[in-house]
Amino acid sequence: MSVDTGPAATTRREPATASPPRRRRRNLTGLLFVLPFLLAYALFLGWPLVGGLISSLTDASLASGEARFVGLDNYAEAVGDPAVWQALWVTVKFTLLSTPLLVAVGLVMALLTNHLSPGRWLWRLAFFAPYVLPSTVVTMIFVWILQPDFGLADGLLAGLGIDADIGWLTEPNTAMVSVVLTTVWWTVGFNFLLYLAGLQAIPHHLYEAAELDGATWWDKLWRITLPMLRRTTGLVVVLQLLASLKIFDQFYLMTGGGPEHATRPVIQYMYQTGFTNFRIGYASAISYILFALILVVAVAQVRLFRPREEAS
Amino acid sequence: MTLHETDRRADPRPSGGRGDDTPPSPPPSRRRRFRPGALLLFVITALLAALWLLPLAWAFLTSVKPEAETTAIPLRWFPTEFTLDAYRTVLDGGHFWLWLFNSLLTATVVTVLVVVLCTMAAYGFSRTDFPGKRALFAITLVGIMVPPQVLIVPLFDQMVLLNMVDTYWGIILPQIVTPAMVFILKKFFDGIPRELEEAALMDGARRWRIYWQIILPLSRPVIAAVAIFTFITTWNNFLWPFIVSTDPQFMTLPVGLAAIESGYGLRFARVMASAVLAGLPLLVLFVLFQRQVVRGVAHTGLSGQ
Numbered sequence: 249m250s251v252d253t254g255p256a257a258t259t260r261r262e263p264a265t266a267s268p269p270r271r272r273r274r275n276l277t278g279l280l281f282v283l284p285f286l287l288a289y290a291l292f293l294g295w296p297l298v299g300g301l302i303s304s305l306t307d308a309s310l311a312s313g314e315a316r317f318v319g320l321d322n323y324a325e326a327v328g329d330p331a332v333w334q335a336l337w338v339t340v341k342f343t344l345l346s347t348p349l350l351v352a353v354g355l356v357m358a359l360l361t362n363h364l365s366p367g368r369w370l371w372r373l374a375f376f377a378p379y380v381l382p383s384t385v386v387t388m389i390f391v392w393i394l395q396p397d398f399g400l401a402d403g404l405l406a407g408l409g410i411d412a413d414i415g416w417l418t419e420p421n422t423a424m425v426s427v428v429l430t431t432v433w434w435t436v437g438f439n440f441l442l443y444l445a446g447l448q449a450i451p452h453h454l455y456e457a458a459e460l461d462g463a464t465w466w467d468k469l470w471r472i473t474l475p476m477l478r479r480t481t482g483l484v485v486v487l488q489l490l491a492s493l494k495i496f497d498q499f500y501l502m503t504g505g506g507p508e509h510a511t512r513p514v515i516q517y518m519y520q521t522g523f524t525n526f527r528i529g530y531a532s533a534i535s536y537i538l539f540a541l542i543l544v545v546a547v548a549q550v551r552l553f554r555p556r557e558e559a560s
Numbered sequence: 561m562t563l564h565e566t567d568r569r570a571d572p573r574p575s576g577g578r579g580d581d582t583p584p585s586p587p588p589s590r591r592r593r594f595r596p597g598a599l600l601l602f603v604i605t606a607l608l609a610a611l612w613l614l615p616l617a618w619a620f621l622t623s624v625k626p627e628a629e630t631t632a633i634p635l636r637w638f639p640t641e642f643t644l645d646a647y648r649t650v651l652d653g654g655h656f657w658l659w660l661f662n663s664l665l666t667a668t669v670v671t672v673l674v675v676v677l678c679t680m681a682a683y684g685f686s687r688t689d690f691p692g693k694r695a696l697f698a699i700t701l702v703g704i705m706v707p708p709q710v711l712i713v714p715l716f717d718q719m720v721l722l723n724m725v726d727t728y729w730g731i732i733l734p735q736i737v738t739p740a741m742v743f744i745l746k747k748f749f750d751g752i753p754r755e756l757e758e759a760a761l762m763d764g765a766r767r768w769r770i771y772w773q774i775i776l777p778l779s780r781p782v783i784a785a786v787a788i789f790t791f792i793t794t795w796n797n798f799l800w801p802f803i804v805s806t807d808p809q810f811m812t813l814p815v816g817l818a819a820i821e822s823g824y825g826l827r828f829a830r831v832m833a834s835a836v837l838a839g840l841p842l843l844v845l846f847v848l849f850q851r852q853v854v855r856g857v858a859h860t861g862l863s864g865q
Contacts, residue, residue, distance in 0.1 A: 276690070277688060277766075277767045277768075278684050278688025278689055278690035278693070278767075279684070279690045280684075281680045281681065281683050281684030281688060281767070281771070282680070282681045282684035282685060282693075282696060284676075284677050284680060284681070285677040285678060285680065285681035285700075285737075285742060286681070286696060286699075286700075288673075288677060288733070288736055288737050289699075289700070289703060289737050289739065291733070292715070292733055292734045292736070292737050293703055293706060293711070293737045293739075295714075295718055296711040296714040296715040296717075296718055296734075297706060297711065297714075299714040299717065299718060300710075300711065300713065300714030303714060303717065308717075310717075310720075356608075357608065360601060360604060360605040360608065361605055363601075364598075364601060364602060364605055369850065370609070371605060371609055372850070372854070373846075373847065373850070374609035374610075374612045374613050375608075375609065375612055376846075376854070377612075377613075377616070377843060377846060378612070378615075378616075379857070380792055380796075380842045380843065380845070380846045380853065381796070381839045381842055381843070382795065382796040382798065382813070382814040382838060382839070382842070383796065383798050383814065384798060384813075384814035384815075384817045384818045384835075384838065385814070385817070385835045385838050385839040388619075388817065388831055388832070388834075388835040389615050389616070389618070389619045389832070389835055390615065392618075392619070392622065392828050392831060392832060393615060393618065395631075395828075397633060398630075398631040398632065398633050398635070400614075400615075400618050400635065403633070403634065403635030404635070406633075406634060406635070407634070407635070433612065433615065438857065441854060441857070465597075490707075494707050494709045496709065496798075496799055497798045497799065501798075501818055515709055515712075515799070518712075518713065519712065519713075519803070522712075522713040522716070523713075523716070523803070528713060528714075528717055531713040532713050532714055535710040535711070535712075535713055535714075536710070538709075538710050539706070539707070539710040542707055542710070543705060546705055
């Protein structure tokens, strides 16, 4: 990360050498500005970060006070724990199912509304409004819609003459699909906005030149628009991967991780290990493994998208 | 690489404008003319928008039905008799008002603390000089990489130690550490011309006055975006309040609703009435502050990850 202190440092050095006492006082002032934040940071981010690392090396438990140092045992156990692998597999499945939909739907929404100036705010309202709702509200609505027989989903299918005997939330595979569809409805508005911004950034003369060459809208879409949006798509994919690793709310609230843990994400397993089985040490080790995975993706993201950051 | 070069050359907006004003106005050069496909485009978009609004509409329609009509087969769209019974039940019984108050209180306090702490820190990092500044800023940036979700287990342990389980502070304090906001605000402060404060410094103004009277007023739009975004994310946060509050007395609205949802059994008019009540404040906030919400989300969604 480039710490941009260059100009500030040079402008200030000059008068400072002229009057050392004044500089010292100013130094103290600067520190006072950042101190309250750093104090909160140390207490509520630094402490648990270090505390978690330490307890991941112990057999700490909520049930008993004593914690024994066990080295890397917790990590070794996690690597051999089928439940950890199952939870990671849930994340992988969720990512594979949700990402293409989130990309495609977000892109279509942006392409449709980009030049549709009447009612622009209305489209944005419709597509983005779900994003500002709490996960509890979203899942309450979808659990209701997905009720067997009298739910809206089955009701609409029945209207089409399809007798859908689908346990939307009770069969392992359909439960996963239900959570994916709910998530797409809830969060695609964010990708829609990213794509809209991407579309606005495509220089207009490219299209004008293509029109002179007699390009159809199909040519323009495939030769100009989609290639120019490649970076946005990359960003959407990485952000979704990060979100999938951290997912908890929708699964917990819609399926409780069931049936048979088929939709239990990593955070939920970690939570149950810590708070249901009281194994704080082991739960901390799982947290750190998850943290490592998230860091790998986040660092990859920073590397991939650095140039654009600097351009802005 | 070439792609972004072209981007930059062709983007007529001033630097820093990129991506932050997502409510995009059509390029001025675009002539409006009627194309035959336009109507089709409009119809498809309207259908998609309707599909996206359908769950919200269905939730509302369910909430104003008499309980017996909600599970009718075949499905009926509208109630035979419009009723607010479900709302009355939700508001009269249980903890609804208390949870609403808890959400309002915690989200407001978190927002105020985040704005105060982060603007101060951003000002310190952007405009002052002190030993260790680079290192401290680097530590702040590292914090952006730490997802709050992975801290819940040790954080709960810490709350037990500090006696903060089932307290407002237990919900609030862990949510005020938002290094991404410091980063966003510092970036904005860096863009404010220095001449203004250099002049004030010459006049003998103190740092605090410059922060309060020059930097903050000039940063109103970005502060509004940070504040609204923080308020919404705190209001909506489920995982942490869910873990740190076991006593219904201290639950926020999303946590409380999740806890009682099963208690309503199959009385879906009530479930939907509580969903509508819990979602409405956010939808109103969004409609009123669409620009700031969109800007806040776009900003933090990108730099905050």
